[in-house]
Amino acid sequence: GDSVTQMEGPVTLSEEAFLTINCTYTATGYPSLFWYVQYPGEGLQLLLKATKADDKGSNKGFEATYRKETTSFHLEKGSVQVSDSAVYFCALSPSGSARQLTFGSGTQLTVLP
Amino acid sequence: DAGVIQSPRHEVTEMGQEVTLRCKPISGHDYLFWYRQTMMRGLELLIYFNNNVPIDDSGMPEDRFSAKMPNASFSTLKIQPSEPRDSAVYFCASSFAAGGGGQFFGPGTRLTVL
Numbered sequence: 549g550d551s552v553t554q555m556e557g558p559v560t561l562s563e564e565a566f567l568t569i570n571c572t573y574t575a576t577g578y579p580s581l582f583w584y585v586q587y588p589g590e591g592l593q594l595l596l597k598a599t600k601a602d603d604k605g606s607n608k609g610f611e612a613t614y615r616k617e618t619t620s621f622h623l624e625k626g627s628v629q630v631s632d633s634a635v636y637f638c639a640l641s642p643s644g645s646a647r648q649l650t651f652g653s654g655t656q657l658t659v660l661p
Numbered sequence: 662d663a664g665v666i667q668s669p670r671h672e673v674t675e676m677g678q679e680v681t682l683r684c685k686p687i688s689g690h691d692y693l694f695w696y697r698q699t700m701m702r703g704l705e706l707l708i709y710f711n712n713n714v715p716i717d718d719s720g721m722p723e724d725r726f727s728a729k730m731p732n733a734s735f736s737t738l739k740i741q742p743s744e745p746r747d748s749a750v751y752f753c754a755s756s757f758a759a760g761g762g763g764q765f766f767g768p769g770t771r772l773t774v775l
Contacts, residue, residue, distance in 0.1 A: 582763055591665075591752055591766035592704075637704070641763075648694065648717065649764060651704050 550575040554638050554652035561628055561659050569623040569655050571612075571638035579640040581605075581614055581621040582649065586635045595623075595636070628659045665767035667753050673773045679741040682770045685734055686755030694764060695728055695738050696752040704752075710736065743774045 555570040573581065580599045584592040596605035601616035610625045621638060638652040666685040674680055686693050694709040708718040713730045721728070725744070730736040740747055750771050754764040 580763070584766075591768045592754075594763050594765065597763050648706055648709055653703055 550579065550640060550642065550650045552638050552640055552650055552652040554636075554655050556653075556655070558656040558658060561657070563630055563659055563661050564627045565659075567623070567625040567628045567632075567657070569636055569638075569657070571621045571623065571652060573619050573621065573638075573640050575619075575640055575642065575650075577643050578616075579642055581612070582639045582641070583610070583612055583621070583623050584637040584639060584651075586637065586654070588634070592637060628657075630659045630661050633657055633659045665753055665755055665765055667751075667767035667770050669770060670768065671771045671773075673775065674743055675775050676744055677742045678774075679739065680743045680747075680772060680774075682738040682751050682753075682772070684736045684738070684753030684767060686736070686753070687765055688734070690755035690757045690765070691733075692756045692758065692764075693730060693736050694754040694756075695736070696754065696766075697749045698752060698769070699749045707738070740772075743772075745774045748772055748774050 551574045553572050582597045583595040585595045586592045596607040598605040598614035601614055604613045612621050612623045635654045635656050637654045639649040641649050668683045691712050695707040696704055697707055698704045707720045708728045709716055710730045726740055728738045750769045752766050752769045754766045756764040
């Protein structure tokens with residue numbers, strides 16, 4: 549079945565550092581890929597998405613590129629802020645449908661001032 | 662749009678009591694999902710509906726859990742009787758088929774069973 553593997557956390561960075569959170573997936577066909585963010589005490593928020601190979605999703609300075617050849621969707625940000633401290637989840641859905649998402653286990657990011 | 666609305670935001674109850682969690686999805690969305698999140702097990706899909714019909718309830722932990730969606734704007738998740746191991750944050754999410762994927766989550770209900 550489908551699966552998503554994220555780098556294990558926690559990740560601790562200083563403000564303005566470069567961020568990469570790795571995500572790889574296993575799925576048949578051409579799934580859609582997502583990054584969600586969960587701030588303390590809140591629900592998950594859709595951060596960005598990509599629906600086909602080589603697409604780049606971007607939002608709030610974060611970006612991720614759908615790499616079919618490496619089955620990856622790594623999240624990057626050039627300069628993190630304290631306010632980016634949260635848990636980040638990588639997820640996929642089969643062929644862009646609205647059906648159930650398969651989530652990774654989440655990566656806790658802490659950014660220190 | 663107000664987003665996905667869940668109530669209550671916090672619920673504290675005693676073991677054996679019935680608990681009902683409520684969800685109002687985003688208007689126009691035709692899929693609704695219930696999730697449970699704990700530190701030990703992470704995010705688990707419990708059940709999801711399409712056009713008010715339950716499609717997959719294989720994640721519902723046991724018969725004490727039930728979910729209904731009587732119309733397109735309302736869903737409930739009921740636990741009867743509740744047990745301490747049901748303590749978790751329960752999320753409702755909605756999406757629409759033509760939206761290219763991606764679900765929109767509510768703020769969650771934090772349930773504590775004493």
